[in-house]
Amino acid sequence: MxxxxxxxxxxxxxxDAASVMAYETFVLENTDILDYLIKSDLIGETMKELLFVYKTLMKEGMLIHTGFDTDYEEMLYRYRNNEKDRVEFFEEVLDDIRKATGVNVxxxxxxxxxxxxxxxxxxxxxxxxxxxxxxxxxxxxxxxxxxxxxxxxxxxxxxxxxxxxxxxxxxxx
Structure with a gap:
C-alpha cells in the first residue's frame, strides 16, 4: 500500500524513529503512540506496563514539580526536559519491537x-x-x-x- x-x-x-516518537510523546504530550503500542503485539508485557504507567501519569497530570511521589514521575519529568533521555527511552521501546518482530525500526x-x-x-x-x-x-x-x-x-x-x-x-x- x-x-x-x-x-x-x-x-x-x-x-529518526526514536526522536519522532519521543517528541510526539514527551514534548507534544500526545499519548497516541503509547496507546497504540500498549494494545499491539509489537512489544512485550513489561514494556506495555511501563508505557501504561507513563500514559496514566501524563493523562492524569500527576507530575509534581517540587518533588516526586514515584521513580516513574521523576523519569517522566526527566523525559519531558531532556531530549537525550527521552530519545534513549524510545530506543529501548524500539529494541523491544525488534525482539518481538525481528524488524529493526x-x-x-x-x-x-x-x-x-x-x-x-x-x-x-x-x-x-x-x-x-x-x-x-x-x-x-x-x-x-x-x-x-x-x-x-x-x-x-x-x-x-x-x-x-x-x-x-x-x-x-
Missing part, C-alpha cells in the same frame, strides 16, 4: 491514505500562504507504531524510506 505526506504539515525531514513517517486526508487531518488554514501543496507518496510499512485512522499512521522502517513520486494540489483556500 501507499501513503501520502506533506512536509509542511508533518515536519520537514524528521525521520530506525526510521518512521506519518502517512495518510490520500492527499485530501492530509489536508483534512491538519489545519490547512494555517498554510494559506502556500500557493500549492506538495504530497510525497511512500510505500507503507508492515510495522505501524500508531494509527489515528484518517488522521494518519506512523509507519516504522528499517531503511530510510524514499518518496516514489510527488503530487501537487493548488491551494483553493
Amino acid at each position: 501507499t501513503g501520502y505526506r506533506c512536509e509542511e504539515f508533518f515536519g520537514e525531514g524528521r525521520r 530506525r526510521f518512521c513517517l506519518w502517512l495518510c491514505d490520500s492527499p485530501q486526508e492530509c489536508l483534512d487531518s491538519h489545519n490547512a488554514d494555517q498554510a494559506k500562504h502556500l500557493k500549492e501543496f506538495e504530497f510525497d507518496m511512500y510505500d507503507t510499512s508492515d510495522i505501524v507504531l500508531a494509527d489515528l485512522g484518517k488522521k494518519g499512521k506512523l509507519c516504522g522502517y528499517e531503511k530510510l524510506p524514499e518518496a516514489s513520486c510527488s503530487v501537487q494540489m493548488e491551494n483553493n483556500l
Whole structure:
C-alpha cells in the first residue's frame, strides 16, 4: 500500500524513529503512540506496563514539580526536559519491537491514505500562504507504531524510506 505526506504539515525531514516518537510523546504530550503500542503485539508485557504507567501519569497530570511521589514521575519529568533521555527511552521501546518482530525500526513517517486526508487531518488554514501543496507518496510499512485512522499512521522502517513520486494540489483556500 501507499501513503501520502506533506512536509509542511508533518515536519520537514524528521525521520529518526526514536526522536519522532519521543517528541510526539514527551514534548507534544500526545499519548497516541503509547496507546497504540500498549494494545499491539509489537512489544512485550513489561514494556506495555511501563508505557501504561507513563500514559496514566501524563493523562492524569500527576507530575509534581517540587518533588516526586514515584521513580516513574521523576523519569517522566526527566523525559519531558531532556531530549537525550527521552530519545534513549524510545530506543529501548524500539529494541523491544525488534525482539518481538525481528524488524529493526530506525526510521518512521506519518502517512495518510490520500492527499485530501492530509489536508483534512491538519489545519490547512494555517498554510494559506502556500500557493500549492506538495504530497510525497511512500510505500507503507508492515510495522505501524500508531494509527489515528484518517488522521494518519506512523509507519516504522528499517531503511530510510524514499518518496516514489510527488503530487501537487493548488491551494483553493
